[in-house]
Amino acid sequence: MNEILNFIHDNIQMIYIVILMVFVGIEIISHVPAVLHTPLMSGANAIHGVVIIGAILVMLHMDPTNKPGLAIGFVAVVLGTLNVVGGFVVTDRMLDMFKTKK
Amino acid sequence: METALLDILYLLASIGFIVGLKMLGSPKTARKGNFYSAIGMTLAILGTIFIYPKIAHLTIPGFVYALIFTAILIGTVIGWGIAKRVEMTKMPELVSFFNGMGGATAALIGLMEFEHNIGHASKMSMIVAGLVIGSISFAGSMIAWAKLSGKLRKPVRLPQYNILNTLLAILIIIFGIYIVAAQVNNPLYIYSLFALAIIYGVLFVLPIGGADMPVVISLLNSFTGLAAAFGGFLYDNMAMLTGGILVGSAGTILTVAMTKAMNRSLTAVIFGAFGEGSKNADSREKIKGNIKEAGPSDAAILLNYANKVIIVPGYGLAVAQAQHVLHELEELLAKKGVDVKYAIHPVAGRMPGHMNVLLAEANVDYDKLVDMDDINNEFPNTDVVLVVGANDVVNPAAHNDPNSPIYGMPILEVDKAKNIIVNKRSMKPGYAGIENELFYNPKTSMLFGDAKSALTKVVQELKNM
Numbered sequence: 001m002n003e004i005l006n007f008i009h010d011n012i013q014m015i016y017i018v019i020l021m022v023f024v025g026i027e028i029i030s031h032v033p034a035v036l037h038t039p040l041m042s043g044a045n046a047i048h049g050v051v052i053i054g055a056i057l058v059m060l061h062m063d064p065t066n067k068p069g070l071a072i073g074f075v076a077v078v079l080g081t082l083n084v085v086g087g088f089v090v091t092d093r094m095l096d097m098f099k100t101k102k
Numbered sequence: 103m104e105t106a107l108l109d110i111l112y113l114l115a116s117i118g119f120i121v122g123l124k125m126l127g128s129p130k131t132a133r134k135g136n137f138y139s140a141i142g143m144t145l146a147i148l149g150t151i152f153i154y155p156k157i158a159h160l161t162i163p164g165f166v167y168a169l170i171f172t173a174i175l176i177g178t179v180i181g182w183g184i185a186k187r188v189e190m191t192k193m194p195e196l197v198s199f200f201n202g203m204g205g206a207t208a209a210l211i212g213l214m215e216f217e218h219n220i221g222h223a224s225k226m227s228m229i230v231a232g233l234v235i236g237s238i239s240f241a242g243s244m245i246a247w248a249k250l251s252g253k254l255r256k257p258v259r260l261p262q263y264n265i266l267n268t269l270l271a272i273l274i275i276i277f278g279i280y281i282v283a284a285q286v287n288n289p290l291y292i293y294s295l296f297a298l299a300i301i302y303g304v305l306f307v308l309p310i311g312g313a314d315m316p317v318v319i320s321l322l323n324s325f326t327g328l329a330a331a332f333g334g335f336l337y338d339n340m341a342m343l344t345g346g347i348l349v350g351s352a353g354t355i356l357t358v359a360m361t362k363a364m365n366r367s368l369t370a371v372i373f374g375a376f377g378e379g380s381k382n383a384d385s386r387e388k389i390k391g392n393i394k395e396a397g398p399s400d401a402a403i404l405l406n407y408a409n410k411v412i413i414v415p416g417y418g419l420a421v422a423q424a425q426h427v428l429h430e431l432e433e434l435l436a437k438k439g440v441d442v443k444y445a446i447h448p449v450a451g452r453m454p455g456h457m458n459v460l461l462a463e464a465n466v467d468y469d470k471l472v473d474m475d476d477i478n479n480e481f482p483n484t485d486v487v488l489v490v491g492a493n494d495v496v497n498p499a500a501h502n503d504p505n506s507p508i509y510g511m512p513i514l515e516v517d518k519a520k521n522i523i524v525n526k527r528s529m530k531p532g533y534a535g536i537e538n539e540l541f542y543n544p545k546t547s548m549l550f551g552d553a554k555s556a557l558t559k560v561v562q563e564l565k566n567m
Contacts, residue, residue, distance in 0.1 A: 003223050003224065006224070007223075007224040007227075010224070011224075011335065014334075014335060014338075014343060017340070017343060017344065017347070018331070018343070018347050021343075021344055021347035021348050021351065022347060022350075022351040023351075024120060024348065024351075025123075025347065025348045025349070025350070025351030025352040025354075025355065026351050026352070026355050028120070028123055028124040028127060028352065029123075029127070029351075029352040029355040029356060030355060031127060032126070032127040033127075033129075033473075036126060036127060036128075036129065036132060036455060036458075037356065037359070037360075037448075037453070037455035038193065038194075038197075038453045038455035038456055038458070038459050039126060039132060039136075039455065039459070040123075040126050040127070040352075040356065040455075041197060041319070041320055041323060041353070041356055041453065042193070042197050043122070043123065043126045043135070043136050043139060044123065044323060044327070044348075044349045044352050044353055044356075045197050045200055045201050045204070045323050045326075045349075046136075046139065046140070046143070046200075047119050047122070047123065047139055047143070047327075047345050047348065047349050048201075048204050048323070048326045048327040048329075048330045048345060048346060048349040048350075049143065049200075049203075049204050049207075050115070050119075050143060050146060050330055050341055050342050050345035050346065051204055051207045051208050051211070051236075051326070051329065051330035051333055051342065051346070052147065052207060053146055053147065053150050053333075053337075053339060053341060053342050054207070054208070054211040054330075054333040054336070054337060054339070054342060055207050055210065055211055056147065056150045056151060056170060057150065057154070057337055057339075058211055058214050058215065059166060059169065059170050060150075060151075060154065060155055060158075060160055060162060060166070060170075061158075061160070061218070062166070062214075064163045064165070064166055069214060070166070070169060072210055072213065072214055073169075073210075073214060074169050074172075074173045075173075075210060076206075076207045076210035076211060076214075077169075077170055077173035077174060077177065077207075078173045078174075078176050078177045078180075079177070079203040079204075079206045079207045079210070080177065080203070080204065080207040081173065081174045081176070081177020081178055081181060082177045082180060082181040082200060082203040083181075083200050083201070083203040083204035083207065084143055084147075084177075084181070085177060085178045085181035085182055085185070086180075086181030086182070086184055086185045086196070086199075086200045086203070087181075087185075087197075087200045088136060088139070088140040088143070089181065089182050089185035089186060090185035090188070090193065090196055090197070090200070091126075091136045092133065092136055092137070093185065093186065094190075094193065094459050095132045095133040095136060096133065097459060097462035097463045
């Protein structure tokens with residue numbers, strides 16, 4: 001119990017951010033026309049690729065002699081990049097098709 | 103100084119994500135919005151690689167940097183290549199695939215951070231949560247990807263899968279809490295938890311029918327967002343936190359919007375009420391009646407002498423890549439003075455907006471695409487409805503048959519039109535696996551064949567008139 005209270009105390013700013021971001025997310029999605037649902041899902045999919053930062057941090061903190069650790073970190077960065085780059089490029093490709101419309 | 107610079111970069115990234123996602127909500131700004139998000143992401147990544155080590159006073163050996171850059175290069179080349187090459191019809195599977203990659207990244211982070219944080223309960227709880235959710239998202243997305251790409255067509259249901267899945271979920275939660283609370287230091291535990299979460303992800307998506315796949319992908323999308331946010335807590339990283347939570351909440355809203363469009367509850371999707379419904383459908387008597395087959399010339403005549411035509415596109419259009427010839431048909435009819443519109447069901451295709459993307463590719467005028475709610479009252483004064491590869495979204499059973507698994511789902515009320523032409527490859531039921539009485543309607547003519555070749559023939563006939 002104490003642990004939980006401590007956690008809340010230590011991270012109170014982040015908890016505020018979480019709550020506010022939840023509402024931001026709800027607010028900006030709520031008025032989107034169905035037309036854009038697929039690109040939106042795809043764009044959101046690219047954004048959660050931000051998890052790649054975690055993978056890079058792992059690599060930066062990794063003991064350089066820990067070969068298996070570096071290997072797993074390497075894979076994580078590759079997969080994270082796939083998520084980011086693939087996500088943004090495929091969203092752009094979808095949206096490119098809307099361009100000629102007025 | 104450097105700390106502030108990194109903070110600013112992460113702040114810019116967060117703003118990029120929020121503004122970008124907001125701009126994705128309007129067709130005019132969407133492309134720019136996506137670009138802004140991408141810039142934000144690039145800033146965050148570059149800042150992490152170049153500035154973070156200075157702040158944390160880390161000396162990074164050259165080969166570690168080389169590894170990171172090589173990994174990013176490989177990921178970029180492969181990701182860019184797949185995203186550029188894949189056909190528009192494969193888009194939903196692709197989103198699922200990339201989503202799985204993000205989940206896997208979150209899971210791997212958890213596996214590696216475990217031993218550095220033993221005894222640190224709050225960090226460990228973030229690691230465990232990120233690992234579990236990331237693994238479920240990864241495994242589930244891969245199954246969804248396999249299903250959508252046709253590698254796994256039938257829902258697989260283990261006996262009592264609902265109870266089994268629920269028990270497994272409870273086991274994972276208890277096990278996760280135990281790892282945190284007991285300050286476990288044996289990596290074997292975290293690998294076991296990882297394995298359990300992977301198994302759960304597979305079992306979670308396996309029984310879910312293909313028709314519900316968009317909902318599942320959207321749900322897993324928000325899961326990965328959540329996993330990224332736990333990473334944000336773990337590293338005190340604002341870019342990860344804001345990006346993750348934003349996607350988590352946006353993805354949840356999108357999921358809810360989709361289930362609403364299908365008139366299903368999320369619990370029904372997950373716990374498989376659909377499956378039980380399908381059993382009823384199998385035991386029900388087959389619809390009796392005759393179907394009327396029409397050739398391309400019959401279809402062309404019907405369309406040629408109509409005043410008002412509504413086209414209902416579905417997944418069959420995407421599979422046949424017939425969007426260009428359909429657009430040609432629409433322009434041809436418009437030239438002849440026929441009022442032509444497209445009726446877009448929210449869940450036509452394999453993802454919401456799938457049809458819009460597909461038709462946009464063929465340069466169909468944006469204003470001709472009409473949403474279900476706006477067009478349903480136009481069907482009674484429509485001369486001809488042309489259904490191209492759509493099935494469940496026009497099935498009157500959703501209105502008439504309380505036993506039908508899709509009963510209550512909002513549909514396009516095409517049966518109210520004066521004439522209906524249905525283009526399908528065969529009489530095979532649609533994705534929900536149920537019969538469609540619309541095909542037996544006396545007003546309906548069936549135009550069998552692949553959408554592309556059938557429509558090409560209709561276009562030729564029309565040109566000769």
